[in-house]
Structures are given as C-alpha cells and as structure tokens.
Amino acid sequence: MYKELNTSVCTLMTPGPVEVEPRVLRAMCTPILGQFDPEFTEIMNQTMEMLRRVFQTKNQWAFPIDGTSRAGIEAVLSSIIEPGDRVLIPVYGRFGHLLMEIAERYGADVATIETDWGQVFDPQVVIQEIRRVKPKIVAMVHGETSTGCMQPLKEIGEACRELDILFVVDAVATIGGTAVEVDEWKIDAAIGGTQKCLSVPSGMAPITFNSRIEAVVLERKKVERGLVDPSEQNKKQVRMIRSNYFDLAQLMDYWSPVRLNHHTEATSMLYALREGLRIVLEEGLEARFARHKLHEKALVRGIQAMGLKIYGDPHCKLPVVTSITIPDGIDGESVRRMLLQDFQIEIASSFGPLKGKIWRIGSMGYSCRKKNVLHVLGALEAVLIRHKAKVCAGEAVQAALDVYQNEE
Ligand SMILES: *Cc1c(COP(=O)(O)O)cnc(C)c1O
Numbered sequence: 106m107y108k109e110l111n112t113s114v115c116t117l118m119t120p121g122p123v124e125v126e127p128r129v130l131r132a133m134c135t136p137i138l139g140q141f142d143p144e145f146t147e148i149m150n151q152t153m154e155m156l157r158r159v160f161q162t163k164n165q166w167a168f169p170i171d172g173t174s175r176a177g178i179e180a181v182l183s184s185i186i187e188p189g190d191r192v193l194i195p196v197y198g199r200f201g202h203l204l205m206e207i208a209e210r211y212g213a214d215v216a217t218i219e220t221d222w223g224q225v226f227d228p229q230v231v232i233q234e235i236r237r238v239k240p241k242i243v244a245m246v247h248g249e250t251s252t253g254c255m256q257p258l259k260e261i262g263e264a265c266r267e268l269d270i271l272f273v274v275d276a277v278a279t280i281g282g283t284a285v286e287v288d289e290w291k292i293d294a295a296i297g298g299t300q301k302c303l304s305v306p307s308g309m310a311p312i313t314f315n316s317r318i319e320a321v322v323l324e325r326k327k328v329e330r331g332l333v334d335p336s337e338q339n340k341k342q343v344r345m346i347r348s349n350y351f352d353l354a355q356l357m358d359y360w361s362p363v364r365l366n367h368h369t370e371a372t373s374m375l376y377a378l379r380e381g382l383r384i385v386l387e388e389g390l391e392a393r394f395a396r397h398k399l400h401e402k403a404l405v406r407g408i409q410a411m412g413l414k415i416y417g418d419p420h421c422k423l424p425v426v427t428s429i430t431i432p433d434g435i436d437g438e439s440v441r442r443m444l445l446q447d448f449q450i451e452i453a454s455s456f457g458p459l460k461g462k463i464w465r466i467g468s469m470g471y472s473c474r475k476k477n478v479l480h481v482l483g484a485l486e487a488v489l490i491r492h493k494a495k496v497c498a499g500e501a502v503q504a505a506l507d508v509y510q511n512e513e
Contacts, residue, residue: 132380155382167313177296177310184353188212198249228260248278253428262291304470305381410504
C-alpha cells in the first residue's frame with residue numbers, strides 16, 4: 106500500500122526550488138480562514154505592505170498571483186498586451202525566451218535582440234534598440250538563472266520612462282537575494298518568485314505595478330465593457346484574447362477594499378508568503394543581500410581553489426547563482442546523480458546551448474548558508490575525484506573557510 110509521506114531531507118543548491126525556511130513550513134500548518142473573514146483580509150493587507158518594502162516601491166499594487174512565477178509574468182503581460190502591440194525583449198538566456206513566448210501567445214508583435222549566453226547587454230545597446238523599434242513595452246529578465254548573469258536595469262528604466270514606454274522586469278530569481286529597486290530603476294511592473302530567494306514553496310508569484318500599468322489595464326477594461334467604442338477590428342481582437350484568471354483589473358478589485366470575489370485565495374500559500382516576507386524584513390534587506398554576497402564569495406573561492414572555472418562574464422555575475430564549466434571528459438549528469446544519491450545534495454544543469462556544458466549552483470534564501478556551501482564543496486570534490494577528474498584535492502573547503510574566517 107501507499108506509505109505515509111516521508112521524504113528525504115535534501116540539501117537543495119539549485120536555482121529553485123530551494124530549502125524552505127522552517128518557520129514558513131510551520132506557518133503553512135495554520136488553520137484555514139474564510140477569504141473574506143476580516144482576520145484573513147488583514148493578512149492580505151499585511152502581505153501587500155511587506156511586498157512593497159521588499160520590492161522597494163511606493164506602488165499601491167503589490168500582491169501575489171496564485172500560480173508559479175510564470176503566472177505572475179503572464180498576468181502582467183496578458184493584461185497590458187493587446188494584439189499587434191510591439192514588445193521589445195532583449196534576450197540573454199532561457200528566461201528571455203519565456204518572456205517572448207508569453208508575449209507572442211497574447212498576440213504581441215515581438216522584437217528581440219540577443220547577446221551571447223554568459224553575457225548581459227550594455228544598457229546603451231538596449232536603449233539604441235528601444236529608440237529604433239519604438240515599442241509599447243520593454244520586457245527583460247533581471248537575473249538570468251539559466252546562465253548566472255544579472256542585467257543592470259537603471260539606465261534602461263530611465264530611458265523607457267523618458268520615452269513613455271512600459272518597462273516590465275522578471276525579478277523572479279533576484280527578489281530577496283539582491284537589490285530590486287522598483288521605483289529607483291523606473292520599473293513599471295516587476296514579477297518576483299517565491300521558491301528562489303524568498304525560501305517559500307513554489308506556487309505564488311508576487312508582483313507589483315504602478316499607476317502607468319494600472320491606467321492601461323483600466324482603459325482596456327472600459328473597451329471590453331463597451332464603455333468606449335473600439336474600432337471594429339479592435340473589438341474582434343479584444344474578444345479573441347482575454348484571460349479571466351490573470352485579469353489584473355479583476356485582481357485589483359479583489360486585492361482592494363472592494364473585495365470583489367475572483368478566485369479562492371491559496372490560503373496556506375499566503376500564510377507561507379507572509380512568513381517568508383516577515384523573515385526577509387526581520388533580517389533587513391541590506392543584511393540579507395550582504396549574506397548572499399558572503400556565501401557567494403566562499404562558494405566561488407572554493408570552486409576556483411578546486412581548479413574549476415566559473416562560467417560567464419564575472420562583471421555581470423548573478424550573486425545567487427554560480428555557473429561552473431564542466432571539465433572536459435566529465436559526464437555532468439553522472440556527477441549530479443552521484444551528488445544526489447550519495448550526498449543528498451542537488452545542483453542543477455542548464456538548458457539549450459549550455460546543456461551538458463555547465464553546472465549551476467544556487468545560493469538562495471535559506472539554502473544560502475555556511476553549512477550548505479561547505480557541504481556542497483566537499484561533496485563535489487569527492488565526487489569529481491571519484492570521476493577521475495583532475496582537481497586540487499583538499500583546497501576547496503579550506504578556501505571557503507578562509508573567506509568565512511576573514512569576513513565573519
Ligand atoms: C525560475 C524562474 C522563472 C520561472 O518560474 P516558475 O516558478 O517555474 O514558473 C522565471 N524567470 C526566472 C528568471 C526564473 O529564475
């Protein structure tokens with residue numbers, strides 16, 4: 106028969122999902138409340154308040170979309186894209202392609218520029234393209250988990266604002282692990298993830314957006330309700346693509362004091378997100394980002410001391426994901442399998458052109474701690490020796506310990 110669930114306790118060092126904060130797991134056992142119970146709506150309001158602080162924004166709108174991170178991306182893009190709208194998507198890894206795919210499905214006329222994986226864009230190159238393409242929306246990834254690179258956004262955001270273009274950012278991998286300054290960088294809508302640096306299970310996507318996005322959404326709602334007379338062609342197109350679940354107009358009514366029923370809130374996930382955000386704010390954003398930098402440094406020094414190479418341009422390294430070039434002649438999947446089977450440690454491979462070429466080690470949220478960094482370095486060294494790779498035995502953990510000794 107089926108036994109009671111009793112899963113292994115794994116060391117999760119992937120770029121998501123990562124280990125969940127024990128306090129978050131406990132919060133998920135909290136009894137269910139009705140979704141219009143004032144006790145519950147107060148929890149909704151508190152979650153919105155804390156999200157504003159984590160996104161570093163004064164936006165009124167900051168709430169989770171129920172669904173994984175791509176649900177957040179889809180809610181934002183589907184609510185502002187009308188068929189035929191031009192959307193510029195600069196791509197430097199797999200998740201840029203996800204933005205393209207979602208925008209295309211909602212009928213956008215997508216323009217892209219691509220740069221080599223392992224690099225990011227010079228902001229001036231993106232701005233030049235914005236001036237040439239003149240899109241309604243620019244959508245970009247902040248932290249590309251597929252390559253381990255992070256795109257500077259401030260200059261691009263400022264250019265978009267100046268040209269009255271909407272700037273949408275996938276900050277799924279970065280929120281809670283490194284700064285995401287929504288207002289300062291002139292981001293109009295940002296999407297975060299729970300199962301990465303917030304250390305909450307997968308299943309919700311916190312988003313925030315400003316009045317510029319709200320205006321587009323509300324204008325569209327008027328057209329849809331026939332309050333404004335659209336051209337015949339528009340009418341047909343509006344009818345063609347309209348998500349109910351991801352409709353930000355309805356979700357605003359649901360997350361505001363109007364409390365119009367939309368979906369049934371994912372109660373236990375909201376408890377989890379609230380507790381995850383409480384932990385982030387208790388630690389403090391700056392201290393939390395510094396913690397991620399410290400463990401990244403120890404991990405990188407350890408990997409290098411072992412004789413392995415970090416993949417990607419170091420100037421744009423994403424602090425919460427470390428990509429490692431798989432040494433020649435080594436079967437990357439066999440190494441990952443042994444790490445999991447013998448050490449119960451999970452690290453990631455990558456996608457597309459990087460498949461079989463790099464490993465990716467996440468150091469995110471609760472997974473980002475000394476025990477895990479030392480554990481993964483020691484185990485990786487042992488497994489590589491087992492695979493007859495040439496490594497500098499005994500150096501990796503020592504190099505990481507040096508970092509901790511000097512900087513703690
Ligand atoms: C993980 C990730 C996503 C997708 O998240 P899901 O929760 O799997 O939908 C999107 N963008 C980036 C940058 C990510 O790292």
